[in-house]
Amino acid sequence: MKRDRASRASRRAVVRKAVIGAVSVIALGLLVWGGMILSRGSISAPGESFPDQGQEHVALDYQFAYNSNPPTSGPHYASPANWGVYDYEANDKLFIHNMEHGGVWISYKPSVDTHVVDHLKAIVDEFGGSKLVMTPRAADDSDIAVAAWTRLFKISLAGGDITEDQLNQIRAFYKAYKNRGPEMVPDTMPGIDPRSVEEKSGRPQ
Helix, strand or coil: CHHHHHHHHHHHHHHHHHHHHHHHHHHHHHHHHHHHHHHHHCCCCCCEECCCCCCCECCCCCCCCCCCCCCCCCCECCCCECCEECCCCCCHHHHHHHHHCCCEEEEECCCCCHHHHHHHHHHHHHCCCCCEEEEECCCCCCCEEEEECCEEEEECCECCECCHHHHHHHHHHHHHHCCCCCCCCCCCCCCECHHHHHHHHCCCC
């Protein structure tokens, strides 16, 4: 009997230790997760925020009054564009979908000097092109626009040149808002070729 009681007590002690260990691991995980949430919520990055205009899937020729230029949310095409650098304009509704997936869209006026464009391409390369799209965009009302879901940072170039501080602000924006769209998808998830879909649906709107 004494041996049985001792055995039961030993088992209870083992179970108690296991439970305490599991609770400790869970508590630590919650603390880490909470810290990540707090740090994401207190991000200091350039740009301004805009109200979310929804995630409706529409045709490329669908007309809608977006609340920012370029758009940062709202109705968009059912498929995103492939990640990467484009030397031509494409329909905004493709890139809105990229931002829905947590991507960052760098656009620039076609009049921007080529050496500035090279600096922007270098930033894309610096981050391995991860969830980045880059395009010229004549409709921009600033020389450069860096957009993520409901976030926008605009840059006006003094004397046509871009400063190191402005490049660092682009880096900060990317680090702050990559993967902060409403849908989380892998970085390597493929999209579509803009020109192939626009040939069927018409030119950029």
